[in-house]
């Protein structure tokens with residue numbers, strides 16, 4: 001529930017809406033999930049709430065720590081399905097990379113999450129819940145951190161729950177995460193981009209472009225057949241950006257596929273009229289991914305062409321590769337039970 005829904009739930013139970021703020025503080029700012037421990041609520045209210053409401057929190061089932069400090073959390077949801085969330089320290093600040101779906105329907109050719117297919121959407125509570133868990137686990141509840149929606153799933157394919165989660169996280173009575181500290185990364189679902197453009201609460205936007213022609217993108221990011229490169233760039237051109245803000249254009253570098261000089265020059269041309277910064281992501285290789293990472297020299301050569309044409313360009317540093325926590329490596333292989341088995345068990 002967002003704050004307004006919680007207020008309505010209180011009123012429906014014969015109570016006062018202002019208690020919603022107290023409950024938010026307990027859950028988000030203090031990490032308490034038992035109504036009985038919310039000592040500034042009357043005993044009657046605590047009992048009433050506990051009768052038919054629950055605060056569900058993803059459970060940490062496993063924790064892997066990389067040599068570079070990156071920590072990958074395997075989180076188990078109430079129905080037994082698993083997701084992964086990643087804590088990336090010193091980026092230079094601290095960043096939580098969180099998931100918006102169990103699996104993903106997009107099937108990008110270089111991403112392991114796509115191999116799972118879409119199992120289900122996460123609820124707003126599960127999306128915000130990952131942040132609650134990671135903040136508690138890393139001791140950062142009272143500190144500043146960034147959030148990137150770059151874990152498992154396509155956030156704009158789960159639009160309502162994702163935006164509701166951002167509202168819940170932004171609440172001044174909870175974690176008070178400013179949308180300026182949140183980056184939403186998307187393959188570019190055009191109608192959802194236009195909807196996002198009208199949101200009062202606006203995260204930073206990152207577009208997973210990865211290609212410079214429609215054919216090449218059809219091949220790498222299959223949803224391009226529905227929402228093509230040109231349409232996405234048009235949506236970017238009309239996207240309202242606040243002063244000095246820019247859209248991040250993500251471009252995964254696949255050796256011999258999209259890293260030629262022509263690719264770089266085409267990318268420069270495509271960026272015309274878009275206030276952007278380019279983030280190059282050298283492929284994180286994995287078994288089952290039929291592409292190769294370019295050499296450092298090839299990466300530099302590609303980046304130089306963009307920089308020579310006055311584009312702001314950065315190369316994403318791969319974090320947590322030794323624990324398979326890097327971009328595109330999040331997959332729940334579920335040694336215990338497959339998502340299909342978990343769902344079948346509940347039938």
Ligand code: SAH
Nearest residue numbers: 111150153154185186208250283284327328
């Ligand atoms: N669905 C969203 C967010 C998920 S992934 C999106 O597509 O933007 C975050 C970024 O990691 C995306 O740009 C994605 O294309 C990239 N990525 C996926 N697999 C990768 C891999 N194996 N190596 C490097 N980057 C990868």
